[in-house]
Amino acid sequence: MRLYGSLWRNIHARGVPSRYLANMAVQRPCHVTVLGEQYLTDHMTNISPTIVSKLPLKLHTQPSHPLSTLRGLIESHFPSYTHLSSLSPLVTPYQNFDLLSFPKDHPGRSVTDSYYVNKDLMLRTHTSAHEVEVFGRGETKWLLTADVYRRDEIDGSHYPVFHQTEGARIVSANSTGMKEIEEDNERLAAHLEQSSIEIEDVPHLSPTNPCQPAHDPKHTELIAKNLKLSLNSLMLHLFAGRVGATAQNPLKVRWIEATFPWTTPSFEVEVFFRGKWLEILGCGVIYQPTLDNANVSNKLGWAFGLGLERIAMVLYSIPDIRLFWSQDPRFLSQFKQGEITTFKPYSKYPACFKDVSFWLPEGQMLHENDFCDLVRDVAGDVVEDVKLIDDFTHPKTNRKSLCYRINYRSMDRSLSNDEANSLNAQVVSCLRDRFRVEIR
Numbered sequence: 001m002r003l004y005g006s007l008w009r010n011i012h013a014r015g016v017p018s019r020y021l022a023n024m025a026v027q028r029p030c031h032v033t034v035l036g037e038q039y040l041t042d043h044m045t046n047i048s049p050t051i052v053s054k055l056p057l058k059l060h061t062q063p064s065h066p067l068s069t070l071r072g073l074i075e076s077h078f079p080s081y082t083h084l085s086s087l088s089p090l091v092t093p094y095q096n097f098d099l100l101s102f103p104k105d106h107p108g109r110s111v112t113d114s115y116y117v118n119k120d121l122m123l124r125t126h127t128s129a130h131e132v133e134v135f136g137r138g139e140t141k142w143l144l145t146a147d148v149y150r151r152d153e154i155d156g157s158h159y160p161v162f163h164q165t166e167g168a169r170i171v172s173a174n175s176t177g178m179k180e181i182e183e184d185n186e187r188l189a190a191h192l193e194q195s196s197i198e199i200e201d202v203p204h205l206s207p208t209n210p211c212q213p214a215h216d217p218k219h220t221e222l223i224a225k226n227l228k229l230s231l232n233s234l235m236l237h238l239f240a241g242r243v244g245a246t247a248q249n250p251l252k253v254r255w256i257e258a259t260f261p262w263t264t265p266s267f268e269v270e271v272f273f274r275g276k277w278l279e280i281l282g283c284g285v286i287y288q289p290t291l292d293n294a295n296v297s298n299k300l301g302w303a304f305g306l307g308l309e310r311i312a313m314v315l316y317s318i319p320d321i322r323l324f325w326s327q328d329p330r331f332l333s334q335f336k337q338g339e340i341t342t343f344k345p346y347s348k349y350p351a352c353f354k355d356v357s358f359w360l361p362e363g364q365m366l367h368e369n370d371f372c373d374l375v376r377d378v379a380g381d382v383v384e385d386v387k388l389i390d391d392f393t394h395p396k397t398n399r400k401s402l403c404y405r406i407n408y409r410s411m412d413r414s415l416s417n418d419e420a421n422s423l424n425a426q427v428v429s430c431l432r433d434r435f436r437v438e439i440r
Contacts, residue, residue, distance in 0.1 A: 034090065034117055044116040047123065050376045051115055051149060054161045055123075059324060060145050061085060064337045066312045067163050067324060071145045072338060074165050077237045081167065082142040087130050089123050089147060096122060096129040099293045100262055112367045115149050115160075123149035127166040127305065128262070134168075135294035140301075141169045145308070151369040154376070155385040156320045163308040169226070170291065170301030173219060177300065181222045188229035195236055196245040200254035201228070202267070209257045209265040214288045219300055223285050224265055227302035228255065231269055231283060239271050242315060242340070262287050263303065278314060281306035318343045320411065322381045328412040349410055351384065352420040356428060357403040357440035366402065366435060374430055375406060379423045384409040401440065 171177030263284025283304035
């Protein structure tokens with residue numbers, strides 16, 4: 001999925017000062033091994049052992065896993081589309097950013113936000129890193145599901161690895177292609193008229209959600225309508241049975257104008273589920289330079305992207321994103337391929353809070369994502385969340401002090417205070433060694 005929706009739109013919209021402590025890390029090895037291959041490291045290398053260990057797992061391909069079932073449900077709704085799910089997570093920054101017209105100063109390019117093997121190779125941050133490649137090899141209707149990687153905070157709804165499904169359709173930008181779309185729109189509209197769904201729509205085009213200069217507005221209207229009809233039908237497929245939709249109590253879907261640099265016009269889709277509106281996905285008419293880069297400049301089409309964990313947590317009532325990675329039979333045995341069932345919590349172990357306070361080296365800063373990666377490398381998924389609870393600058397020395405509260409809580413067993421103390425001591429030791437801080 002391209003960087004759709006609030007998940008990325010609200011990400012650190014800032015410049016990245018060169019004085020971040022990541023640049024002061026201890027000397028890195030000359031090589032790093034990723035998926036069985038060795039790669040040279042350089043000043044951009046920040047991929048961590050914890051992240052490397054996740055690369056082979058591909059939860060979306062594991063039978064009976066909730067993410068695999070959700071992928072299957074989406075794919076079953078688009079049977080005529082090519083289904084892709086095995087592309088390598090290693091891409092070039094050119095694929096991940098430049099081919100999609102990302103600005104050179106976009107914060108997503110920063111080492112604080114993305115994982116780099118070296119300056120020429122990184123882990124994809126979105127499934128759209130493959131969009132030009134897939135269009136370029138002749139695919140016109142496809143779904144791509146994959147694991148994606150972003151440096152992130154630690155809490156119950158964020159994880160540095162998550163899974164996306166991206167869907168796209170393109171047709172010839174001529175009368176033949178538009179006839180194909182018109183016929184499909186008639187079919188989809190007839191299906192929805194017979195369904196229990198209530199749609200709150202917005203115009204396909206508007207002054208605040210305009211047609212791209214290179215496109216015919218009439219063609220864009222047809223494409224945007226096909227996008228909406230296709231995704232309204234998908235929402236029915238995923239949610240109607242879970243809300244018991246009827247003519248008296250229909251599934252409620254609403255469309256909202258959005259702004260994405262990679263699609264125009266652009267939209268977000270929300271579903272009313274269990275008493276509140278949930279943002280499900282972002283979508284829009286594909287940005288023409290992307291199609292030009294794929295050498296299909298005579299085409300026009302739409303794309304959408306959604307996060308599997310976000311939807312699975314709602315459909316299965318899974319309370320903590322870490323659970324998707326659990327190998328505990330009490331978790332895994334609850335699920336069967338193709339079935340969505342309500343997760344039954346098997347335990348709630350007590351939390352164990354530990355504070356880590358330290359002075360930064362003079363004139364330096366520590367990015368929170370660097371601290372969280374360090375914590376993950378030491379304690380893994382035993383950490384439930386990390387919160388900055390104090391940010392203090394000494395009025396006389398101008399030295400900066402930070403204090404983070406780490407909440408240690410295993411999902412699968414009781415964690416003793418001694419174990420938490422041992423893990424915290426390792427965090428403190430690594431923090432001191434890696435970033436040269438002075439522990440308070």
